[in-house]
Amino acid sequence: MTYKIGEKKDGKLIVEFEINADEWEAEVEKAYQKNKGKYKLDGFRQGKIPRKVIEKTYGEFVFYEDALNTVCDNSFFDLLEKEKDIQAVAYPEISVKKLDKTGVEFVATITVMPDVVLGKMEGLDVKQVEVTVEDSEVDAKLYDLQEKQARFVEVKDRPAKMGDLTNIDFVGSVNGVAFEGGTAKDYELELGSHSFINGFEEQVCGMEIDEQRDITVTFPEGYPQKDLAGKPANFAIKLLAIREKQVPAIDDKFAAEVSEFNTLEELKNSTKEKILADKQANAKKDFENNLIDAFVEKAEVEIPEVMVKSQIERAISEMEQSLMSQGLTYEIYLSYIGMTDAEFRDSRKDETRKQIKTSLVLSEFIKEQGLKVEESEVEAKIEELATQMKKKPEELKKTMKSSQRDVIENNILSEKVINLLKEKNNIK
Numbered sequence: 555m556t557y558k559i560g561e562k563k564d565g566k567l568i569v570e571f572e573i574n575a576d577e578w579e580a581e582v583e584k585a586y587q588k589n590k591g592k593y594k595l596d597g598f599r600q601g602k603i604p605r606k607v608i609e610k611t612y613g614e615f616v617f618y619e620d621a622l623n624t625v626c627d628n629s630f631f632d633l634l635e636k637e638k639d640i641q642a643v644a645y646p647e648i649s650v651k652k653l654d655k656t657g658v659e660f661v662a663t664i665t666v667m668p669d670v671v672l673g674k675m676e677g678l679d680v681k682q683v684e685v686t687v688e689d690s691e692v693d694a695k696l697y698d699l700q701e702k703q704a705r706f707v708e709v710k711d712r713p714a715k716m717g718d719l720t721n722i723d724f725v726g727s728v729n730g731v732a733f734e735g736g737t738a739k740d741y742e743l744e745l746g747s748h749s750f751i752n753g754f755e756e757q758v759c760g761m762e763i764d765e766q767r768d769i770t771v772t773f774p775e776g777y778p779q780k781d782l783a784g785k786p787a788n789f790a791i792k793l794l795a796i797r798e799k800q801v802p803a804i805d806d807k808f809a810a811e812v813s814e815f816n817t818l819e820e821l822k823n824s825t826k827e828k829i830l831a832d833k834q835a836n837a838k839k840d841f842e843n844n845l846i847d848a849f850v851e852k853a854e855v856e857i858p859e860v861m862v863k864s865q866i867e868r869a870i871s872e873m874e875q876s877l878m879s880q881g882l883t884y885e886i887y888l889s890y891i892g893m894t895d896a897e898f899r900d901s902r903k904d905e906t907r908k909q910i911k912t913s914l915v916l917s918e919f920i921k922e923q924g925l926k927v928e929e930s931e932v933e934a935k936i937e938e939l940a941t942q943m944k945k946k947p948e949e950l951k952k953t954m955k956s957s958q959r960d961v962i963e964n965n966i967l968s969e970k971v972i973n974l975l976k977e978k979n980n981i982k
Contacts, residue, residue: 555629559637565858567640567666571629573658581625585617618653625658633662641667644860665858670918673852675978680845682981685833687826695825696804699812706797713760714796716746720758721795728787735779736787740794754789761793776892842972846912849975853915857907865910866902916971925970927963935962 555577560568573581586608591601593608609616626648634640642664652659706719714720720743726736745755750771757769769789777783802808809821874884888898919925933947936954939962940947976982 555625555632557629557633559640562666565665565668565856567664569633569646569662569664571626571633571658571660571662573625573629575655575657578621578625578657579655581621582617585621585624589617589620622650622653622658626660626662630662630664640664643667643858644864665860668856668858668914670914671854672915672919672922673849673854675849675919675975678845678848678852678975678979680841680848680979680981682841683837685830685837687829687833691829692822692825695829696822700801700804700808703808703812704799704801707800709796709798710763712796713762714745714793715759716755717744717799719744719797719799720793722758723792723794725790726787727790728782728785730788733782733787736789751787758791758793761791763793763796766790766792776889778886778889845972845975845979845981846916849919850912850915853911853918855911855914857910857914861910862903862906865906866899869902869906870899916968919971920967923974925967925974927966931966932959932962935966 556572558570560570583605586605590603590605590608593603593612594600595603595607595611598604598607605617630642630646634642644665646662646664649661649663650658651661709718722741722743723739724737724741725732727733743750743755743758745758748755751773753771754769757767757771761767767790769791770786771789772786773779773782773784775784802811804818806817809815809818813821813824815821815824870884873887877884877887884895888895891898893901936950937947940950943950
């Protein structure tokens with residue numbers, strides 16, 4: 555195999571390949587050996603038919619397609635192995651110029667990694683936000699704690715109301731016919747939880763214990779069970795039990811029961827400090843992301859569309875695996891969000907293009923600035939993680955995968971990039 559590399563133009567590289575007669579014959583023979591068992595002819599055992607007989611029967615080019623695919627694959631990957639400077643971002647477009655017994659000539663149009671022109675790292679206009687904590691935010695956290703301490707007490711002297719925990723029997727039907735999943739016995743339902751179709755829980759309100767009632771609701775148009783979507787349904791309901799939610803008063807006793815503090819004032823102060831620390835951490839992360847965005851925006855780089863499509867394809871593949879583990883499919887997910895596959899892919903293009911640009915720009919910046927990760931820095935991060943996990947560093951290293959170590963190195967590099975940008979923009 556020989557090749558001739560042309561000039562790069564518009565992010566693409568043209569490479570001409572030539573496969574001589576001997577090399578081509580060897581590949582066609584391999585294709586014959588690989589596929590001969592697929593053919594059946596009278597007078598021959600399957601898998602034992604001579605190549606010439608198959609070629610005479612099915613045409614002399616019968617094995618060419620398979621051989622050509624192998625030749626193109628091998629030639630392309632051999633090229634990448636020999637020419638380290640060629641960074642292909644996708645499999646090339648192939649155009650065959652010649653294909654016969656004397657050999658093969660084809661042209662590969664390779665989309666390569668785009669050039670990156672970095673902008674100035676100085677003069678980035680990014681504001682830091684000063685965070686504060688309002689009393690209402692502290693109260694909200696205390697209300698959450700209060701809800702966790704709630705208990706439900708059975709009541710029999712009043713109708714059900716919003717906030718109650720009820721037990722019901724129900725049978726659902728559409729046009730008088732019960733539907734799958736529409737029947738349950740002694741079902742526990744918190745009124746106001748919005749876990750049922752709109753209007754269902756509201757109509758249970760006001761029911762007395764042992765009362766039976768028929769209610770009507772309409773399934774939403776986008777309901778996953780398509781045979782029910784948009785249809786009115788009747789539910790025959792019997793109310794079995796009512797339990798009322800009771801929450802403790804938020805006072806010193808409450809503080810002592812839910813925390814290590816003896817007074818409500820101490821609990822409030824600690825809660826405020828934690829909220830402030832979280833908000834400061836989030837503000838710091840947002841600021842650093844905005845700093846990176848501002849730097850990346852100044853760079854010039856043309857993102858090949860094939861890179862965008864490829865990354866979206868990978869993201870969808872990962873999503874399918876994640877959904878599968880939850881008992882869902884990609885198609886069901888699309889129905890939930892009300893999009894077609896084409897619409898979803900299109901909606902991801904801008905964000906994906908931004909992610910690719912950020913990755914390319916930062917890689918170029920790291921290379922230009924000579925930023926590297928020292929082994930001592932990785933060791934320090936592992937020790938820090940081990941302390942947080944209450945493990946010994948050696949114990950953590952034994953269970954750490956190479957991908958996890960890569961994440962640590964990438965995080966260290968990201969810190970170096972951010973610190974350098976802060977330094978150049980006089981940000982403290």
